[in-house]
Amino acid sequence: MTAVVQPAASSTPAHDRHTQRRATPAARRxxxxxxxxxxxxxxxxxxxxxxxxxxxxxxxxxxxxxxxxxxxxxxxxxxxxxxxxxxxxxxxxxxxxxxxxxxxxxRFWAYLRNSLIVSVLITVGQVFFSAMAAYAFARLRWPGRDKVFFVFLTALMVPPVFTMLPNFTLIKSLGLLNTYPGIVAPFFFMTPFAIFFLRQFFLGISREIEEAAMIDGAGYFRTYLRIIVPMSRAPLITLAILTFINAWNEYFWPQLVGQDESVRVLTVALGxxxxxxxxxxxxxxxxxxxxxxxxxxxxLLFLAFGRKIINSIQFTGMK
Amino acid sequence: MAAISPPAPRPPPPPSRATAPLDNPPPAWRRREGRAALVFLAPALLGFLTFFAWPTLRGLYLSLTDYDLLSAPEFSGLDNYRRLLHDDVFWNSLRVTLQYVLINITVQTVVAVLLAVLMHRLTKSVVIRGMVLLPYLISNVVVALLWYAMADYNLGIINGVLDWAGFDRVGFFGDEQWAIPTIALVNVWRHLGYTALLVFAGLQAINRDVYEAAAVDGAGEFRMFTRITLPLLRPVMALVLVVTLIGSWQIFDTVAVTTQGGPVDATRVVQYYIYDQAFQRFDFGYASAISVALFLILAVIAFVQLRLLRAGDSDQS
Incomplete structure (x- = not known):
């Protein structure tokens, strides 16, 4: 474990310290x-x-x-x-x-409960499935991998409002209007950002450890769960926090598909x-x-994980 | 969750590690790896195809139809687009949104760059960076309501202060002249810290030696800012501008919560107009056509910006 190359974001504090030491005398002048x-x-x-x-x-x-x-x-x-x-x-x-x-x-408590259910579901699903996809993009070799990854990334360019109208008709025809699955679905399986973010970290993990596990007879899933996930705990937690905050603050989509009292989330109720x-x-x-x-x-999340959130935003700025 | 239960395909133990490196695995191994990749990718692929790819294509198709949600979409060719060309409310919404974007992005970018430079030159404090980021973590809805209360004509503290200082009260959200600038500035307040952090990251990537060399040559803070910081910041600024501009064009939440397009059409921004057509008038075909127009505008902006700012290469070699 000690030989592992630490993924990018954690390298900034070292850089900070370095610059600070050198900047101070200059600043004093x-x-x-x-x-x-x-x-x-x-x-x-x-x-x-x-x-x-x-x-x-x-x-x-x-x-x-x-x-x-x-x-x-x-x-x-x-x-x-x-x-x-x-x-x-x-x-x-x-x-x-x-x-x-x-x-x-x-009905504040009901709205609060709805917000919690929706945000937790989105966070768990999105981080879990995006991490699996990121592993496939970062670590496994298969034909057409980079092309498929590029296609996933283009989804970043499509403005949400453009997909929201057809998504609304889809959710409606599936009979999922005013249900939790309907509010959660578009964010549940992936977002291009989540996959991109995690792929960057997975790329930084040393191959040798993975190979050693494989040689010991661990399959891809065991390697993924026992090696990749534990070693990427920090970025996974960061992504989960960001996903939760975004889900908690989302207004447009739940306002379209979740107007009913029984599933109305806080932002919609306040709005x-x-x-x-x-x-x-x-x-x-x-x-x-x-x-x-x-x-x-x-x-509360911010007070607990502020530094992680700040680093992750700065990480987006570096890419 | 059930999607990940199939038996894990196990790679056969490589015959001899020295002669068969992983970069060139035997075909059987590679097939297994491909199959594993498919399983890992399956849920995300499902999500991508269902909620990104398919709706994009369907949105394009719907823009060519007459669709009221109750009966099946009826193909109508370019009718929606023809209507768009002569729709004054649509053109007004473009003007209003453009005005919003100009105020929002100009103020936000200038202040964010200054703030980032200040933070970078003065302090490494994470607490300070955290404080400026705080509004970004609060939902648009809460931010909009907070400022709606503070900018209220009779009871808002802002008008109270204006009154006290001897100025006339201002109908920030209620006056046609003021509504868009007000909403633009409210959202500057929310996004300032986030934008500044992105710029800050870019500043950290600039090699300190450049500044030291300039300082030795006797350059002052201002010269260093214009001659070193700004040029070297260009790739980051390109990215930041693309991200914030595209986000800015999609202003909706603040308008929906406060003015709902009014007074008259003063804040009927494009996305609110789309929402209006789709969910107040149930004209999904026409709403989709407006979405396509917005999509095209955003695509052109992104393309032109990345070209103009040559985001790919830095001046720092």
Whole structure:
């Protein structure tokens, strides 16, 4: 195991360290006010990036009725957890209306469950099947392999909206409208990006280990499961995280095929908010609370795996 | 999952490793390897053919038909395309989308390059890179709603600040003049960190020695940026521009959640118009024809860009 060539993305930190060591003395010599200005600019960007999230939290902790009287207060207006209680269904109708909510029941938990089911199914299927295909493209030799790979890659160029209309008619004629399989299907078996991403890593694994396994009598599947998959754990996890986040955030497709309450995912439910509320006095506090809760899974994943996500995006930039 | 249960074909133990290297396996071995490849590939191939290849062909066919989802598609030749040429709403949607793309891509690219250079010159902090990336991980829907609330005419904080600073309030999403620029900037906010990270990766690939040599020759930051960074960044910029431009043309979510094409047709972007025709008016044939037009536009953009920017070769040798 120790002799294994590590795939590309993990090589960046070493490069970082290298450049940093050499850059520092040069930087120290340099013009000071410019650097202060540069830091100021960087912090301005970060402020603009983060401030809306703070505002979201502030609004989600406000009493929606009082919000209308004091819309610019930087702190929550009449601090309350009411909006979160409305979203999670723990507030009574009377309580909700007292704080300016609609009082209508929000089936938040059902939407949350649907989002979870759909995202987990897509992640498992896509990573699993894409990894198998990537193995066939990277490690096995068969006639026409590179041509088929090229054809797969061209699918990257077809805009989703172009395939979504025919896919909708297909799902409809299969009777899968408003079912989990219908929402999951187009993303379940592969995406060109997933195959491309994993193939790059599989190419980097040393052939000798694989050959040794084969000589010991392991078949292709055993070699794949026992050698390739464990050695590619890092990129597989990274891809799974990216796939999950994308699936969780997907709006267009589930909005087409999953309008029904029973399978409606969070993005679709949230997306209906503006068109469903009257012009006067929408429940902004409740909406912000719902949006915040809907973003929690991605934020948690990001806190746990931020470095992996960042490296994988930079990896796309290198290719 | 059942697809992977067939017995694993076992390669025969190679007779002698020294004389029969893997690069030139005997035919029997190669057939087994081919069969294994087919099994490994089968699920992805199924997905590719069903949800990518077939719909692409079917989309082309549907664009030549009259199809309302209820009865079978009826071949109508080029009628849809003829109609397209005289459809003012379609041309308006192209204009609106183009306006969106120009604002979105220009602002986003310029700010992202500056941000990437700042990060590259100032800090290696992953936390800072993480913070600028955060909006990209939040769904379009949530981002759209967040800014819709903040830019509300009466209650939004942005108008509150404008008011306080002595400016007139602005109907960011409700005013025909403002709606597209607003949506474009909201999406700049979401994609800025992602684009900056792509550029950042490109910056890391540039050899540090080039800068050191320039510094020795007395070049300042600005000169180094224009003479070294930008030219050497070209291949990465080509890729980034192709990816972001193509994504930008397909703006839909933000419009669907906030303005729904309005006020009047001010934000009826192409993809929203396609959606409109297909799912509000059930004119699938016509919607497919508009999709083909959008597809062609994107293909031309990608082709021209890669040519112009000669993405393949770097200036760094």
């Amino acid at each position: 340099r013009f000071r006010p410019g650097r202060v200005l540069a830091w100021a600019a960087l912090f301005l960007v970060i402020l603009v990036t983060i401030a809306p999230f703070v505002w979201m939290l502030r609004t989600a902790l406000s009493n929606n009725r009082s919000l209308f009287t004091d819309p610019t207060s930087p702190l929550p207006v009449d601090l309350t957890f009411g909006p979160f209680e409305r979203v999670l269904g723990t507030a009574t109708t009377a309580e909700a209306q007292a704080e300016g909510g609609s009082g209508a029941s929000i 209906a908010f503006v068109s469903a509320t009257p012009q006067t006095g929408p429940d902004w506090a409740g909406l912000m609370a719902a949006a915040l809760v809907a973003a929690i899974p991605t934020i």
